[in-house]
Amino acid sequence: MNDPSNNISKLTDHLFRHESGKLVAVLAKVFGTQNLELAEDVLQETFISALQVWRIKGVPDNPSGWLFRSAKNKAIDIIRKNKFSIQMDFSDSERALLKSEYTLTTVMDTMWTDEAIRDDLLKMMFACCHKNISIENQITLILKSLCGFTTTEIAKAFLTSEETISKRLYRTKEFFREEKIRPEFPPPHQLQNRTAAVLKSIYLIFNEGYNSTNSDTLIRKDLLEQAMYLCGLLCSNQHTQNPEVYAAMALMCFHAARIESRVSSEGEIILLARQDRTKWDATLIAEGNDYMNKAAFGNTLSTYHIEAAIAYEHCIAETFDSTNWQQILNYYDLLAKLYPTAVVILNRMTVLYKIKGGLEILPELNQSPYLYEWEKHYLYHSLLGEIYSSIDRVKARKSFEKAITLTQSDAEQKLLQYKIEQL
Amino acid sequence: MKEYMMIFRNEKMEGEMPSAEQMQMVMQQWQSWITAIANQGKYSGTNRLLPEGKTIKPNNIVTDGPYMEAKEMVGGYLVVKANSLADALEMAQTCPNLVYGGNVEVRAVMTIDNDPNSPSFLQEKN
Amino acid sequence: MKEYLFLFRGGDGSTLQKSSEAWQAHMQKWMSWMGGLAEQGSLVSAQPLNTDGKQIMGTKKLVTDGPFMEGKEMVGGYLMCKASSYDDAVEIAKGCPILDFEDGKVEVRQIQEMTM
Numbered sequence: 001m002n003d004p005s006n007n008i009s010k011l012t013d014h015l016f017r018h019e020s021g022k023l024v025a026v027l028a029k030v031f032g033t034q035n036l037e038l039a040e041d042v043l044q045e046t047f048i049s050a051l052q053v054w055r056i057k058g059v060p061d062n063p064s065g066w067l068f069r070s071a072k073n074k075a076i077d078i079i080r081k082n083k084f085s086i087q088m089d090f091s092d093s094e095r096a097l098l099k100s101e102y103t104l105t106t107v108m109d110t111m112w113t114d115e116a117i118r119d120d121l122l123k124m125m126f127a128c129c130h131k132n133i134s135i136e137n138q139i140t141l142i143l144k145s146l147c148g149f150t151t152t153e154i155a156k157a158f159l160t161s162e163e164t165i166s167k168r169l170y171r172t173k174e175f176f177r178e179e180k181i182r183p184e185f186p187p188p189h190q191l192q193n194r195t196a197a198v199l200k201s202i203y204l205i206f207n208e209g210y211n212s213t214n215s216d217t218l219i220r221k222d223l224l225e226q227a228m229y230l231c232g233l234l235c236s237n238q239h240t241q242n243p244e245v246y247a248a249m250a251l252m253c254f255h256a257a258r259i260e261s262r263v264s265s266e267g268e269i270i271l272l273a274r275q276d277r278t279k280w281d282a283t284l285i286a287e288g289n290d291y292m293n294k295a296a297f298g299n300t301l302s303t304y305h306i307e308a309a310i311a312y313e314h315c316i317a318e319t320f321d322s323t324n325w326q327q328i329l330n331y332y333d334l335l336a337k338l339y340p341t342a343v344v345i346l347n348r349m350t351v352l353y354k355i356k357g358g359l360e361i362l363p364e365l366n367q368s369p370y371l372y373e374w375e376k377h378y379l380y381h382s383l384l385g386e387i388y389s390s391i392d393r394v395k396a397r398k399s400f401e402k403a404i405t406l407t408q409s410d411a412e413q414k415l416l417q418y419k420i421e422q423l
Numbered sequence: 424m425k426e427y428m429m430i431f432r433n434e435k436m437e438g439e440m441p442s443a444e445q446m447q448m449v450m451q452q453w454q455s456w457i458t459a460i461a462n463q464g465k466y467s468g469t470n471r472l473l474p475e476g477k478t479i480k481p482n483n484i485v486t487d488g489p490y491m492e493a494k495e496m497v498g499g500y501l502v503v504k505a506n507s508l509a510d511a512l513e514m515a516q517t518c519p520n521l522v523y524g525g526n527v528e529v530r531a532v533m534t535i536d537n538d539p540n541s542p543s544f545l546q547e548k549n
Numbered sequence: 550m551k552e553y554l555f556l557f558r559g560g561d562g563s564t565l566q567k568s569s570e571a572w573q574a575h576m577q578k579w580m581s582w583m584g585g586l587a588e589q590g591s592l593v594s595a596q597p598l599n600t601d602g603k604q605i606m607g608t609k610k611l612v613t614d615g616p617f618m619e620g621k622e623m624v625g626g627y628l629m630c631k632a633s634s635y636d637d638a639v640e641i642a643k644g645c646p647i648l649d650f651e652d653g654k655v656e657v658r659q660i661q662e663m664t665m
Binding site for chain 3: 425426428430450468470471473475476477478479480481483485489490492493497499500502503508515516521522524525526527528529530531532533545
């Protein structure tokens with residue numbers, strides 16, 4: 001039996017994830033970012049009344065439309081009640097019109113059009129990714145206010161406590177209040193840099209969903225979905241669409257296409273060599289390809305471009321053995337030249353190992369200027385373990401054991417444990 | 424709390440101007456009346472208007488003088504916050520304008536709604 | 550810059566309200582007129598007034614129910630703005646959407662600065 005009230009709460013949960021960002025963004029525009037908390041309260045009330053009304057009267061034909069209308073009417077009532085409150089700032093010319101009954105509802109109707117609201121969400125992204133807000137705080141606020149995540153879910157995703165998450169949220173909202181941050185598109189000369197900052201946050205959210213094998217599958221999927229939704233907004237807005245944005249979107253498509261085959265139903269990591277390639281999502285790969293073509297315009301060659309090219313090579317290889325490692329190495333050489341980081345160089349060494357074998361690369365590995373940074377990275381010790389497993393089993397075991405201590409992910413630890421057992 | 428506007432009207436002024444002392448006394452009465460309203464946190468804004476004025480009608484017709492058809496003219500206004508019309512009326516009862524043969528019109532600020540589903544729209548109709 | 554009060558008379562909107570499109574189009578005009586003032590920083594405040602109200606008269610404080618005058622003479626709303634001169638204020642008032650109505654009127658009055 002289908003319980004209708006259960007269906008309604010499933011529907012509202014779904015709508016909360018997908019519409020709350022836009023609702024918060026338009027409400028924050030109306031009340032000002034210093035009243036972000038109030039915007040979130042109105043959002044909660046809107047969903048509570050949806051649950052109540054829909055259970056009695058049934059679900060309306062256009063549930064999202066209902067939510068936006070209901071939130072707008074609640075906002076109008078709040079504006080009327082707070083016309084004299086110092087909490088609200090009516091000093092800018094658009095909001096000055098909210099104080100007069102001649103213009104209040106007309107201005108609200110204008111603010112509530114679909115296009116305006118889509119822009120509001122992006123403008124809020126720019127506000128959240130302000131350069132004076134730390135990256136963890138940026139991501140936390142984006143997930144909480146614009147992606148409909150609960151504090152508990154964010155804490156789980158980041159392997160941290162709810163208290164830490166609440167503190168981060170508090171600090172950012174305090175910053176909004178003090179600095180009176182306005183959600184708006186940056187001026188043209190800042191647009192590229194500020195869009196890159198927004199993109200960085202989005203990609204970190206995506207990575208959290210892609211790599212964090214510790215949190216539950218649903219949260220991970222939602223992280224990926226939300227990151228791709230937000231990146232899709234950047235792609236489709238004329239202010240923000242640029243080659244780097246397209247390249248990042250392509251990269252996310254190529255990664256997301258393989259997510260199903262990457263983790264077993266028991267939450268264990270399946271190595272690329274053993275993945276069932278028939279499970280890869282051909283539609284997403286094709287979409288990624290389209291974005292790659294769009295990314296090819298202009299002179300930008302970002303890390304996203306090169307990483308997407310690498311991911312694409314994996315996507316088109318029919319079997320693990322037919323992977324074009326030489327081509328992938330070429331891309332890593334380029335990446336190492338343009339954007340050398342400890343992780344990039346380490347990944348390049350892993351590819352080199354696939355091509356040349358362990359004995360060939362050990363000297364280069366041991367003389368690398370990145371050794372000091374690698375020491376702290378589980379991937380380095382895991383690679384050493386791989387190399388030693390055919391040379392020196394004791395050293396191999398030691399390396400894998402060291403790697404286990406350096407990752408917090410259950411799935412990674414299990415995988416390393418499995419490798420020790422195979423020695 | 425709702426907003427109400429008090430419109431002060433007087434017959435169009437003719438004859439002698441009041442003396443400086445008389446003016447000062449009137450001003451003090453106004454001031455203490457408004458202060459009492461402000462002390463309750465119900466004051467929003469007030470002004471007196473110069474007697475000169477023009478009235479604009481459609482098709483760019485501009486006539487001299489304040490609105491000519493009424494025998495009285497608006498001399499000033501006060502906007503207050505009040506719980507109800509009765510509450511606003513009570514404040515108006517002690518208005519100094521009544522002492523000098525004028526009258527006070529008390530009107531609620533109208534709420535305009537475009538959305539027939541909004542709570543305020545429904546409230547208005549009840 | 551001096552402050553001016555506009556008093557709106559006439560212009561009964563109830564017939565317009567019967568068609569939501571005509572009504573919204575009319576309210577759009579208010580938004581763009583007042584929006585222009587707000588952008589220049591000239592708008593101080595504006596509100597429409599309910600048609601029902603009461604009037605208190607004279608030393609006896611006699612309270613009468615509205616309407617106390619014919620609809621077309623009644624004040625229907627007000628707007629306060631800043632303008633550089635009286636003529637400037639009259640020019641602003643000419644753009645008021647109340648003048649779309651045959652009987653619409655705007656009375657323009659300067660705020661009296663008290664000298665004591």
